[in-house]
Amino acid sequence: xxxxxxxxxxxxxxxxxxxxxxxxxxxxxxxxxxxxxxxxxxxxxxxxxxxxxxxxxxxxxxxxxxxxxxxxxxxxxxxxxxxxxxxxxxxxxxxxxxxxxxxxxxxxxxxxxxxxxxxxxxxxxxxxxxxxxxxxxxxxxxxxxxxxxxxxxxxxxxxxxxxxxxxxxxxxxxxxxxxxxxxxxxxxxxxxxxxxxxxxxxxxxxxxxxxxxxxxxxxxxxxxxxxxxxxxxxxxxxxxxxxxxxxxxxxxxxxxxxxxxxxxxxxxxxxxxxxxxxxxxxxxxxxxxxxxxxxxxxxxxxxxxxxxxxxxxxxxxxxxxxxxxxxxxxxxxxxxxxxxxxxxxxxxxxxxxxxxxxxxxxxxxxxxxxxxxxxxxxxxxxxxxxxxxxxxxxxxxxxxxxxxxxxxxxxxxxxxxxxxxxxxxxxxxxxxxxxxxxxxxxxxxxxxxxxxxxxxxxxxxxxxxxxxxxxxxxxxxxxxxxxxxxxxxxxxxxxxxxxxxxxxxxxxxxxxxxxxxxxxxxxxxxxxxxxxxxxxxxxxxxxxxxxxxxxxxxxxxxxxxxxxxxxxxxxxxxxxxxxxxxxxxxxxxxxxxxxxxxxxxxxxxxxxxxx
Ligand SMILES: Cc1cc2nc3c(=O)[nH]c(=O)nc-3n(C[C@H](O)[C@H](O)[C@H](O)COP(=O)(O)OP(=O)(O)OC[C@H]3O[C@@H](n4cnc5c(N)ncnc54)[C@H](O)[C@@H]3O)c2cc1C
Ligand SMILES: *[C@@H]1O[C@H](CO)[C@@H](O)[C@H](O)[C@H]1NC(C)=O
Ligand SMILES: *[C@@H]1O[C@H](CO)[C@@H](O)[C@H](O)[C@H]1NC(C)=O
Ligand SMILES: *[C@@H]1O[C@H](CO)[C@@H](O)[C@H](O)[C@H]1NC(C)=O
Ligand SMILES: *[C@@H]1O[C@H](CO)[C@@H](O)[C@H](O)[C@H]1NC(C)=O
Ligand SMILES: *[C@@H]1O[C@H](CO)[C@@H](O)[C@H](O)[C@H]1NC(C)=O
Ligand SMILES: *[C@@H]1O[C@H](CO)[C@@H](O)[C@H](O)[C@H]1NC(C)=O
Ligand SMILES: *[C@@H]1O[C@H](CO)[C@@H](O)[C@H](O)[C@H]1NC(C)=O
Ligand SMILES: CC(=O)N[C@H]1CO[C@H](CO)[C@@H](O)[C@@H]1O
Numbered sequence: 001x002x003x004x005x006x007x008x009x010x011x012x013x014x015x016x017x018x019x020x021x022x023x024x025x026x027x028x029x030x031x032x033x034x035x036x037x038x039x040x041x042x043x044x045x046x047x048x049x050x051x052x053x054x055x056x057x058x059x060x061x062x063x064x065x066x067x068x069x070x071x072x073x074x075x076x077x078x079x080x081x082x083x084x085x086x087x088x089x090x091x092x093x094x095x096x097x098x099x100x101x102x103x104x105x106x107x108x109x110x111x112x113x114x115x116x117x118x119x120x121x122x123x124x125x126x127x128x129x130x131x132x133x134x135x136x137x138x139x140x141x142x143x144x145x146x147x148x149x150x151x152x153x154x155x156x157x158x159x160x161x162x163x164x165x166x167x168x169x170x171x172x173x174x175x176x177x178x179x180x181x182x183x184x185x186x187x188x189x190x191x192x193x194x195x196x197x198x199x200x201x202x203x204x205x206x207x208x209x210x211x212x213x214x215x216x217x218x219x220x221x222x223x224x225x226x227x228x229x230x231x232x233x234x235x236x237x238x239x240x241x242x243x244x245x246x247x248x249x250x251x252x253x254x255x256x257x258x259x260x261x262x263x264x265x266x267x268x269x270x271x272x273x274x275x276x277x278x279x280x281x282x283x284x285x286x287x288x289x290x291x292x293x294x295x296x297x298x299x300x301x302x303x304x305x306x307x308x309x310x311x312x313x314x315x316x317x318x319x320x321x322x323x324x325x326x327x328x329x330x331x332x333x334x335x336x337x338x339x340x341x342x343x344x345x346x347x348x349x350x351x352x353x354x355x356x357x358x359x360x361x362x363x364x365x366x367x368x369x370x371x372x373x374x375x376x377x378x379x380x381x382x383x384x385x386x387x388x389x390x391x392x393x394x395x396x397x398x399x400x401x402x403x404x405x406x407x408x409x410x411x412x413x414x415x416x417x418x419x420x421x422x423x424x425x426x427x428x429x430x431x432x433x434x435x436x437x438x439x440x441x442x443x444x445x446x447x448x449x450x451x452x453x454x455x456x457x458x459x460x461x462x463x464x465x466x467x468x469x470x471x472x473x474x475x476x477x478x479x480x481x482x483x484x485x486x487x488x489x490x491x492x493x494x495x496x497x498x499x500x501x502x503x504x505x506x507x508x509x510x511x512x513x514x515x516x517x518x519x520x521x522x523x524x525x526x527x528x529x530x531x532x533x534x535x536x537x538x539x540x541x542x543x544x545x546x547x548x549x550x551x552x553x554x555x556x557x558x559x560x561x562x563x564x565x566x567x568x569x570x571x572x573x574x575x576x577x578x579x580x581x582x583x584x585x586x587x588x589x590x591x592x593x594x595x596x597x598x599x600x601x602x603x604x605x606x607x608x609x610x611x
Contacts, residue, residue: 025149025584025585025609026149027608027609028609029149029150029151029169029588029607029608030148030150030169031168031169031605032169036149037150038148038150046140049140049144050137050140050141051137053130053131053133053137054128054129054130055093055128055129056127056128056129057070057093057094057122057125057127057128057172058070058071058072058094059072059094059105059106059120059121059122059125060072060079060092060094061083061106061107061108061120062120063075063076064080064107064109064120065106065120070106070120076109080108080109080111083107083108083432084432084434085430085431085432086159086228086431086432087228087430088432089157089158089159090158090230091176092158093129093131093155093172093174093176094125094126094129094172095158096155096159096165096166097157097158097160097161097433098162098163098432098433098435099113099124100112100113100163100514100516100522101124101162101163101522101590102123103124103168103522103605104118104123104516104522105118105121105122105125106122106123106125111433112435113435113516113522115516115517115518117518123605124166124167124168124602124605125168126153126168126169126170127170127171129155129171130173131177132173132174132175132177132291133178135258135293138173138260138291139260139264139265139266140264141173142171142261142264142290142291142586143262143263143264145171145262146262146263146264146582146584146586147584149584149586150169150171150586151168151170151586152170152171152262152587153165153166153167153170153173153587153589154172154173154175154232155172155173155174156175156176156203156232156233157176157206157228157230157233159230159234159432160286161554162589163557163590164287164557164589164590164592165287167600168602168606169605169607173291175203175230175232175291175292175293177202177204178202178203178205178293179202179204179205180200180202180294181199181201181205182200182201183197183199183200183213184197184198184199184296187255189255189271190255190271190273191271197299198255198296198297198299199213199214199297199299200294200295200296201231201296201297202231202294203230203292203293203294203295204230205231206227206229206230206231207221207224207226207229207230207231207234207241208223208226208228209227210223210231211227211420212420215302215418218301218302219302220299220300220302220303221253221297221298221299222239222241222243222244222247222253222297223241223242223243223250224239225242225348225426225427225428226428227423227430228430231250231295232286232292233286233553234250234286235251235254235282235295236251236281236282236285236286236287237286237553238500238551238552238553239251239553240481240506240551241480242422243300243346243484244481244485245341245480245481245483245484245485246344246380246484247300248484248485248492249485249488249500250297251282251283251495251496252282252492252493252494252496253297253298253299254281254282254295254296254297254494255270255296255297255298256268256269256296257269257278257281257282257292257294257295257296258293259281259289259290259291259292259293260290260293261277261289261290261581261582262582262583262584262586263581263582263583263584267290270296271491276573276576276577277289277290277577277581278494279494279495279573280494280495280574281494281495282495282496283494283495283496283570284495284570284577284593285566285567285574285589285592285593286553286589287587287589288578288587288589288592289578289587290581290582290587303381303419304381305381305383305415305416305417305418306380306381306418306419306421307378307379307382307383307384307386307387307413307414307415308376308377308387308413308415308416308422308426309384309388309391309411309414310374310376310377310410310411310412311375311377311391311395311409312361312372312373312374312375312409312410313329313330313333313371313373313375313407313408314326314361314363314372314408314409314410315368315406315407316408318369318370321404321406322370322406322407323368323369323370324370325406326368326373326407327370327371327457327460327461328401328453328457329373329401329402329409330351330371330373330460331453331457331460332453333373334443334448335448335449335453335456336394336397337448337477337479337504338448338504340377340390340391340394341479341481342482342483343390344379344380344382344390345377345378345387345390345391346379346479346482347376347377347479348376348426348477349373349374349375349476349479350373350374350474350475350476351371351372351464351474351475351476351477352371352464352472352474353371353372353464353465353473353474354466354469354470354471355367355471356472356473357371357474360372360374360474361374367470367472373477375477376426377391377479378426383415384413384414384415388411388413391411395409435514435516436514437510437512437514437556437558438508438509439508439509439512439533439538439541439555439556439559440506440507440509440550440554440556441506441507441541441544441545441548441549441550442481442503442505442507442545442548442550442551443503443504443505443506443548444481444503444548445502446502446547447544447545447548455544459543462536462537463475463507463509463537463540464509464511465511465536466510466511467512467513467529467532468513473509473511474510475510476507476508477505477507478507478508479504479505481500481502481504481505482503482504485500485501485503486501488501495567497566497567497568497569497570498569499548499549502548503548506551509537511532512533513528513529513532514526514528514529521602521603522602523601523602523603526558526602530556530558533559538556538561549565549566549567549568550565552566552567552591557591558590558591563593563596571593574593575593575594578592579594588600588607596610597610
């Protein structure tokens with residue numbers, strides 16, 4: 001009896017194991033301390049199959065640490081001097097712009113988050129990196145890793161604001177040398193008898209190179225504002241820039257994608273074939289469905305000239321009346337933007353408070369309790385005179401509102417003879433290396449114009465609040481939606497969150513303090529900043545703009561409503577596609593589809609299913 005019972009029990013136990021093995025995925029991704037982590041011989045075999053393209057990461061800042069534990073060949077002084085340059089990190093296989101998401105694992109002295117007690121480890125960096133040059137290599141590597149239950153990440157430039165191109169205990173596919181850049185003036189458009197003049201571009205290319213190639217033949221492409229931004233994750237998240245309000249987002253320009261899935265398939269996806277993953281890769285988020293190797297993209301005629309101007313609103317002093325007046329004027333400015341955009345104006349601006357305002361407005365002598373707005377505006381195929389004529393009524397309106405000299409309102413404009421000179425002038429800082437956690441929202445007419453002005457002012461005050469009130473903070477005002485998006489045909493829309501269709505402004509706010517310290521690990525520091533955003537910013541957006549969402553590439557990855565905010569109506573179809581093409585769930589990113597089923601613990605480095 002006892003014997004039989006024991007037997008039955010064992011049988012049940014083995015049945016359970018059997019079920020887990022066959023039907024259920026393992027709870028956690030395999031890590032080096034697990035017995036089933038591949039042996040060094042197996043990694044060597046993989047390396048041989050990949051033609052020697054497998055790299056054990058060498059944290060570049062290792063040279064700054066006693067004994068240079070990883071033997072970094074780059075002298076520490078060079079690392080220190082370049083740490084805040086996005087171009088620098090993009091050239092390195094392991095490095096990312098926002099190292100807090102890689103657990104600040106090996107930082108140079110003086111950099112944000114540096115902590116002598118933390119030392120230099122692989123830590124949050126990948127275990128191995130594939131320096132990919134061919135699709136077959138990528139296919140072999142990802143299938144190999146997925147079969148061994150090892151986490152896979154994809155790094156192009158490493159610019160990601162939300163750490164989505166880094167990951168502990170992972171194999172990283174580095175796309176930098178998938179750098180094809182060709183024009184095909186008669187590319188056969190699938191499903192039609194037509195041809196189109198296109199660029200065929202490797203996913204690891206950076207926009208500056210593509211634009212340079214385009215402008216040489218009198219054409220332009222839908223880049224980001226900085227030349228260092230890569231195609232890979234930028235396109236998959238949507239991709240806005242100086243031309244998006246004219247032609248739509250970068251995802252809308254894609255006619256074909258070549259993608260390698262974690263099952264080892266190399267797929268060509270377009271309007272005719274593999275339509276579901278083609279749809280997902282246009283706006284459904286980077287690093288989630290497969291490794292894109294190549295894009296076929298549209299290009300457009302270069303404008304004959306570009307007008308560029310700056311409208312600045314600066315409170316004359318910190319007295320209450322001036323301060324209030326600056327908030328009201330800023331709300332009036334935002335309300336005027338949709339009309340201007342419909343008339344062909346785009347741009348990018350900043351709003352700043354506290355001490356931060358001084359940085360943005362040299363004319364401001366002291367910190368302000370008001371807000372400083374610096375709105376850069378541009379328009380194509382026109383001159384400074386043409387742009388000034390469009391902006392003049394707004395400038396006059398703002399000046400009339402401030403008749404008691406509460407504000408200084410200035411406007412100046414110039415004309416650029418060509419797109420290259422304009423792009424150079426607006427080119428951002430390509431900045432990297434400092435921790436930040438943003439919270440953002442897409443705003444349209446309903447939020448900017450139809451919402452009562454005093455409510456907009458109140459939301460703006462919340463949007464520009466800072467955890468450190470003295471330091472203040474800033475926000476960026478991107479005129480990146482508007483008419484160009486409204487004109488995109490549905491066939492070209494892809495999985496981009498459809499709230500972009502009615503959005504005009506992409507407002508990104510900062511202001512959460514994000515400082516790791518010897519007693520606050522990066523995980524805890526991120527959690528603290530996320531808590532501030534969850535308490536102050538996110539509820540404000542939900543009140544002001546409940547029906548819109550956020551641009552996932554520049555948004556709060558800890559937003560608890562990321563499904564609604566980042567993906568909107570596309571979410572459930574994206575879940576299906578993710579399940580189909582990445583059945584082993586090897587590709588995890590923060591706030592990716594299905595990411596709420598997983599817990600990525602930066603302290604332990606473990607990536608495990610919840611529950
Ligand atoms: C200085 C700077 C300026 C920026 N300016 C703009 C701007 O003007 N407009 C805008 O829209 N955004 C801008 N961004 C945000 C930008 O969209 C994101 O940083 C985006 O993640 C960049 O993509 P990437 O491929 O260059 O970066 P990466 O960090 O390399 O990748 C980002 C994400 O995409 C995935 N990914 C990358 N390549 C591939 C691939 N080939 N296949 C599959 N997944 C891939 C990665 O796994 C990761 O999840 C800017 C960022 C910075 C740092
Ligand atoms: C892979 O092989 C190349 C070429 O033989 C070698 O340089 C490299 O160090 C190897 N990578 C690893 C991780 O051993
Ligand atoms: C991350 O950093 C913390 C210290 O800030 C450390 O305790 C932890 O072990 C690190 N985790 C990994 C995976 O490197
Ligand atoms: C600018 O004008 C050129 C013709 O000179 C035209 O081809 C192009 O489409 C125009 N661009 C924009 C953005 O209006
Ligand atoms: C400024 O605005 C605040 C908040 O709305 C209000 O309490 C205060 O009375 C205003 N001050 C002046 C001088 O208008
Ligand atoms: C200007 O100041 C006067 C006197 O203080 C006040 O009555 C008036 O309302 C102010 N006007 C504006 C536009 O603030
Ligand atoms: C573009 O304009 C700049 C500045 O006016 C000029 O130096 C440059 O030669 C121009 N480039 C082309 C290709 O016309
Ligand atoms: C707040 O910011 C000010 C000004 O930048 C700085 O001097 C101060 O140390 C900061 N306070 C905290 C608590 O970080
Ligand atoms: C690789 C890289 O970006 N190097 C730069 C580092 O900084 C020095 C000095 O500022 C530059 O000269 C290098 O080009």
